[in-house]
Amino acid sequence: MLEVESHKIMDMDEEKRNRVINAAMKEFSKGFKHASTDEIVKEAGISKGLLFHYFGSKEKLYEFILLDTIDIMKNNYFDLINFELTDILDRIWQMSLLKMDLSQKYPLLFDFAAAAYMNEQENPGGKFNEMYKEIQASVAMNAFKNIDTSIFKDDIEPQKIINIIWWTLMGYANAQVDRTKSISSYKSEYERYLSEMEEYFNIFRKIFYKEEYIK
Amino acid sequence: MLEVESHKIMDMDEEKRNRVINAAMKEFSKGFKHASTDEIVKEAGISKGLLFHYFGSKEKLYEFILLDTIDIMKNNYFDLINFELTDILDRIWQMSLLKMDLSQKYPLLFDFAAAAYMNEQENPGGKFNEMYKEIQASVAMNAFKNIDTSIFKDDIEPQKIINIIWWTLMGYANAQVDRTKSISSYKSEYERYLSEMEEYFNIFRKIFYKEEYIK
Amino acid sequence: MLEVESHKIMDMDEEKRNRVINAAMKEFSKGFKHASTDEIVKEAGISKGLLFHYFGSKEKLYEFILLDTIDIMKNNYFDLINFELTDILDRIWQMSLLKMDLSQKYPLLFDFAAAAYMNEQENPGGKFNEMYKEIQASVAMNAFKNIDTSIFKDDIEPQKIINIIWWTLMGYANAQVDRTKSISSYKSEYERYLSEMEEYFNIFRKIFYKEEYIK
Amino acid sequence: MLEVESHKIMDMDEEKRNRVINAAMKEFSKGFKHASTDEIVKEAGISKGLLFHYFGSKEKLYEFILLDTIDIMKNNYFDLINFELTDILDRIWQMSLLKMDLSQKYPLLFDFAAAAYMNEQENPGGKFNEMYKEIQASVAMNAFKNIDTSIFKDDIEPQKIINIIWWTLMGYANAQVDRTKSISSYKSEYERYLSEMEEYFNIFRKIFYKEEYIK
DNA sequence: GATGAATGAGGGTTCATTCAT
DNA sequence: AATGAATGAACCCTCATTCAT
Numbered sequence A, B, C, D: 001m002l003e004v005e006s007h008k009i010m011d012m013d014e015e016k017r018n019r020v021i022n023a024a025m026k027e028f029s030k031g032f033k034h035a036s037t038d039e040i041v042k043e044a045g046i047s048k049g050l051l052f053h054y055f056g057s058k059e060k061l062y063e064f065i066l067l068d069t070i071d072i073m074k075n076n077y078f079d080l081i082n083f084e085l086t087d088i089l090d091r092i093w094q095m096s097l098l099k100m101d102l103s104q105k106y107p108l109l110f111d112f113a114a115a116a117y118m119n120e121q122e123n124p125g126g127k128f129n130e131m132y133k134e135i136q137a138s139v140a141m142n143a144f145k146n147i148d149t150s151i152f153k154d155d156i157e158p159q160k161i162i163n164i165i166w167w168t169l170m171g172y173a174n175a176q177v178d179r180t181k182s183i184s185s186y187k188s189e190y191e192r193y194l195s196e197m198e199e200y201f202n203i204f205r206k207i208f209y210k211e212e213y214i215k
Numbered sequence E: 001g002a003t004g005a006a007t008g009a010g011g012g013t014t015c016a017t018t019c020a021t
Numbered sequence F: 001a002a003t004g005a006a007t008g009a010a011c012c013c014t015c016a017t018t019c020a021t
Helices: A006-011 A014-028 A037-044 A048-055 A058-076 A088-105 A109-122 A129-143 A158-181 A186-208 B006-011 B014-028 B037-044 B048-055 B058-076 B088-105 B107-118 B124-143 B158-181 B186-208 C006-010 C014-028 C037-044 C048-055 C058-076 C088-105 C109-122 C129-143 C158-181 C186-208 D014-028 D037-044 D048-055 D058-076 D088-105 D107-118 D124-143 D158-181 D186-208
Strands: none
Touching: A006 A048, A014 A037, A014 A048, A014 A058, A014 A109, A037 A048, A037 A058, A048 A058, A058 A088, A058 A109, A088 A109, A088 A158, A088 A186, A109 A129, A158 A186, A158 B158, A158 B186, A186 B158, A186 B186, B006 B048, B014 B037, B014 B048, B014 B058, B014 B107, B037 B048, B037 B058, B048 B058, B058 B088, B058 B107, B088 B107, B088 B158, B088 B186, B158 B186, C006 C048, C014 C037, C014 C048, C014 C058, C014 C109, C037 C048, C037 C058, C048 C058, C058 C088, C058 C109, C088 C109, C088 C158, C088 C186, C109 C129, C158 C186, C158 D158, C158 D186, C186 D158, C186 D186, D014 D037, D014 D048, D014 D058, D014 D107, D037 D048, D037 D058, D048 D058, D058 D088, D058 D107, D088 D107, D088 D158, D088 D186, D158 D186
16 A cells, blocks of 8 residues: 555655645545646645646545545554444444544544545546445444344344444534534534534434443 | 626527537537537538627526527426425425436536536636526525425434435446446446335335434 | 548648648647647647647647648659659759759758658557658659669669769759758849759769760 | 866866766766756765756766767877878778777777767757867868878869768768667677778778779 | 855646536 | 527646755
8 A cells, every 4th residue: 555656656755745645635635637736736725737746647646645545444444443332332442532532643644535535436437436336335444343143133134223423423423514614613513513412323223222231 | 687698699590599509518518618619610510600600608698508408407307396296205306207207308508507516617708607506596495495395204313314315326327427428328227226215215215204203 | 532521621621721731730740759749739730628628639730741741742753753754854954853842842841851861760569660662662663663774874884874873963962952951032042052063964974984985 | 178167077076077067968968957966866876966066067968978978089089190000981980980989998988979969959058069160170170180091092172082981981870870889899880891892992992092092 | 265055937737617508 | 598609717747947965
């Protein structure tokens, strides 16, 4: 991983490199084609030539940002999931906390990731399609690995319970996006977000869990 | 609403206008910027000049197509929702049937709508974001208008029940997209789709409905 | 031949097309890479976009000019060589007259042809290399086809006589190039050129021809 | 002559300077514009800055290489011409031998010289055109200085005899270039070359020399 | 002296938009 | 109304040259 001319890119002044990465993430959030290298260099405060000196081409820059994003997500999210939490709601709760930390640390990351995902969806046969599929499969496989389904009521298929919980929380999260977008103080937003999530958690426990596992 | 230079556009020969609309929907399914006006006029069989004579700009053409799409959806979907079905699952079931009819009638429409929804942020000036929010709000408001929440169990907030049902089914629908994409025979796909939906419906009834309303 | 998007190019206003061809020939005389499309459009008095509208790319423009050049040379030179002149000096004399007519009609043609030749020489394996080799072979084969070598003295290999005559006249021609370049009135230059050539012809007759064929 | 910032260039470490000269000759064989300073510094194993520190500009570097080339040719060719050989064919024969020695000693030199000669018109501002003319004139003047024309037959103008001989041999040499290009073992090539030249020499003697001087 | 990161003008190309016909 | 030739700003990219270290 991270083999995109790393030798050159890694020689770059770190502070400058971060400026480029941030500018590129922001710009690539519009999608690959919509992003303008002019805009990136203006935002990063470097010359056009330098961008290409280090990254070679717009495509390679995109590739680098993409791999960097995946790397960050792996290190700050996937690898930190606590698989000892066998209760799906505890698991999701922890994952949500991780996600929030991550999005506060890298505010542009998720916008870029979403755009990158769309970008690949739109270009079937594109360079990263397979990578995406692998990641998706691996996430789906892993995120809910080692979940204790014995605590679910017996009269509903466990996988469907998991789906309902997951899709509901996804739907809830998406519904927050617009709101969150125009708000500067993330802090309080997240608190509201988490507390509303908890309400759903309580519902899920009530309807899906066996009496003895309801907290 | 439909005020995009309507005076001019409506003077256009209807058959020709429809050719443009179809060509534009097809092309705009790639996203606003990826779409090429050259391709649109070629597909529509008109000259470049004429397109701009009637629509003024690519942006205005996009806006028109978008409003037209909304219009079609209103007439063939929103206005046909049967508000006498007060059971939310019956309501959603009918809405699903309407949607399927619609997507078979206007295959381009849904491709375009999906692209427009995804790419909302890319719209120059973000003009359509507000429009989207209004529409979404209106849909949410209306689609679940006149739902009989008395049939829900009393210990869960009714709006949350509706949300769980809706988001779960949205999540399920999205999960089908990839699969459906590469499949030509929609017919049988839809049948599978509906029957799987029904399984979720049964779960929802079991967990959310009062005993006497479970079919 | 001449199949480079001819449909588009041929739709072009003839006077404008000629302006482009002339500007391109002049610019391409520097070699393909050195030529600037900016310079070409400036010289031709058209916009950048139009050049690419008609010719698609710098390479295709070059290709068109090259094929056009070959076509002109074929029609105005190769096809007009009179093979009934079996005396090599008469043949060369006629060929020289043809060449002069041609270079007065298309002053840029020979500069471009020379540059194009270099260009191909420098890019082994290039697109037109084979074409060039074929042309060269065909010229060498044809230009001295049907020469009556029986009029040469018997004690010198006829091919060597032909070579001496040809190379000498080539050398003489090259020696004139610099001089001619900076002179506007071609007319009188050519007269001097032809008369000096004639002096060499007389020498060739004296030393290579049998007594009875010396005019 | 050699005044191109010599003061700076000559301060350069000799071994390093030679690496630059060789790298530049090799690269400039592609033509001035095709040559890349990046390639030159990479090949020479020095930094970009140093190249410009010593040579000022690509153009000046080219000029220096050109003058150096001329200098080498002067020392290893022009100055070694044996003017005591008054028979033009003996003179040319010796010159050919000198040339071959030289081209084996400096294989890059001739590639560069050929490219420089061909591309003279491309030089920015045509600076070197005049230089070329001077050199050529000087070569023509000097190379055939002290030739004994009394051994020529009386009925042909001596200068024309010289021209025929010279141009023929130039033509012959050019005709060998393509062949030679793709051949690695120069040695045997040169032997063939010389022996074919000799055949032309015999012809020249037969047709241009007085009986008593034919060897 | 020596480095190579940094610059920016210039290159070829695309495409929404205009306008003479 | 209808055409499509014509425009030019914006795009990605290259490369000789400069300059802080």
